[in-house]
Amino acid sequence: xxxxxxxxxxxxxxxxxxxxxxxxxxxxxxxxxxxxxxxxxxxxxxxxxxxxxxxxxxxxxxxxxxxxxxxxxxxxxxxxxxxxxxxxxxxxxxxxxxxxxxxxxxxxxxxxxxxxxxxxxxxxxxxxxxxxxxxxxxxxxxxxxxxxxxxxxxxxxxxxxxxxxxxxxxxxxxxxxxxxxxxxxxxxxxxxxxxxxxxxxxxxxxxxxxxxxxxxxxxxxxxxxxxxxxxxxxxxxxxxxxxxxxxxxxxxxxxxxxxxxxxxxxxxxxxxxxxxxxxxxxxxxxxxxxxxxxxxxxxxxxxxxxxx
Numbered sequence: 001x002x003x004x005x006x007x008x009x010x011x012x013x014x015x016x017x018x019x020x021x022x023x024x025x026x027x028x029x030x031x032x033x034x035x036x037x038x039x040x041x042x043x044x045x046x047x048x049x050x051x052x053x054x055x056x057x058x059x060x061x062x063x064x065x066x067x068x069x070x071x072x073x074x075x076x077x078x079x080x081x082x083x084x085x086x087x088x089x090x091x092x093x094x095x096x097x098x099x100x101x102x103x104x105x106x107x108x109x110x111x112x113x114x115x116x117x118x119x120x121x122x123x124x125x126x127x128x129x130x131x132x133x134x135x136x137x138x139x140x141x142x143x144x145x146x147x148x149x150x151x152x153x154x155x156x157x158x159x160x161x162x163x164x165x166x167x168x169x170x171x172x173x174x175x176x177x178x179x180x181x182x183x184x185x186x187x188x189x190x191x192x193x194x195x196x197x198x199x200x201x202x203x204x205x206x207x208x209x210x211x212x213x214x215x216x217x218x219x220x221x222x223x224x225x226x227x228x229x230x231x232x233x234x235x236x237x238x239x240x241x242x243x244x245x246x247x248x249x250x251x252x253x254x255x256x257x258x259x260x261x262x263x264x265x266x267x268x269x270x271x272x273x274x275x276x277x278x279x280x281x282x283x284x285x286x287x288x289x290x291x292x293x294x295x296x297x298x299x300x301x302x303x304x305x306x307x308x
Contacts, residue, residue: 001075004104004135006165008193009212009232010043011225012079016217016264017052017065018273023280025061027068029273034072036272041225043213044077045069046106046137050144051217051260054081056279059093066097077103079137079215082130085110091129104135106168109147116153120160127163136163137215140177141170141197151180158192168215170197175209182210199254200224204240207231218253219266220246220300245303249296261285262293269297 015037018029037045047069048054048062057065070078080097082105084090094105107126113119127136138157142148149157154177157164171177178194185191195215196206203214204227213228223246230239243250249266253259261278265285268276276284285293 001070001073001077001101001103003133004077004079004137004165004193006190006192008044008077008166008195011041011213011221011228012044012046012077012195012215013037013042013221013224014049014051014197014215014217015045015047015069016260016267016273017047017054017057017279018264019053019275019277019279021275021277023277025057025065026274029275030065030068031072032274033267033272034069036267036270037221038073038076040220040222041229042221043225044079044103045073046079046081046215048081049106050081050141051263052081053260053279053282054083056282059089062093063096066093066102067100070097070101079104079106081106081139083108083110083139085112087125087129090126094130094134098130098134104137104165105130106137106139108139108141109145109149111146113147116150119147119149119153120156123157123161123164127161130163132163134163135165136161137166137168137195138164139168139170139197140174141168143170143172151177154181155184155189158189162190164192166193166195168197169194169206169211172198175202175205178206178209178211199259200227200243200250201254203227204231204236204243207239208236217263218246218250219263219270220249223250241307245300245307249293249300252293252296258285258289262289265290265293266297
């Protein structure tokens with residue numbers, strides 16, 4: 001499988017990890033959801049992320065999931081989240097998945113990083129731990145990590161750690177960060193790929209600012225792929241109209257603590273996975289929430305028919 005490069009673009013869907021109702025990994029559903037994502041236009045996948053319930057997996061399970069997805073994806077790129085509190089765990093899982101054929105490793109900042117020098121040094125340490133030549137996706141997600149990476153520090157990381165080939169942009173507000181990165185590149189800094197997260201809430205604006213696509217999830221991943229394709233081609237009005245049709249459900253999925261349950265409910269409803277179960281601790285949707293999601297889906301379908 002080709003390694004991830006700074007020219008990567010499109011949509012790398014953040015994949016869910018399917019479980020049975022009793023909490024075991026559902027391997028058949030894992031195969032099925034991988035096929036589903038690619039059938040809906042994904043250019044690649046990212047597994048073992050926060051929305052993949054990675055912290056709930058054992059190290060052995062993480063390896064097994066990575067091996068299964070990489071094999072199922074064939075020659076299509078799979079990025080593997082290897083974030084951990086310590087570098088030893090990052091190195092162990094990272095080296096294992098790269099040997100399996102992963103396209104690169106995604107790493108975010110541990111909450112223990114408090115100063116700019118610590119943040120800058122951390123990604124150089126990660127690169128040395130993973131080994132030279134392993135592509136790194138830097139996940140910038142201060143809403144969850146509590147670590148704010150300034151524009152200046154991010155620029156120094158780009159300058160000093162060539163293994164960082166992609167930014168998973170999830171700062172909020174963060175549109176100005178995209179603009180500054182692209183401006184610096186126009187002035188001579190090396191290019192990195194920028195794929196955006198946060199459930200796609202700002203996707204049209206992000207692509208307009210210079211992002212290369214999305215690295216996030218949604219119960220209807222075809223929206224992500226279609227919006228990125230249209231916006232990248234300059235058809236912003238059509239991209240925005242399509243995005244607006246899905247926006248109520250996108251917004252609903254963004255609820256902290258409930259969004260993954262909503263996403264899995266929709267994926268199960270669409271037949272991509274057998275069960276909407278989250279691994280414990282994680283609760284199913286209450287009836288009132290299910291009714292609200294069903295209403296939003298019905299309105300979404302009506303709006304899409306009007307657009308077509």
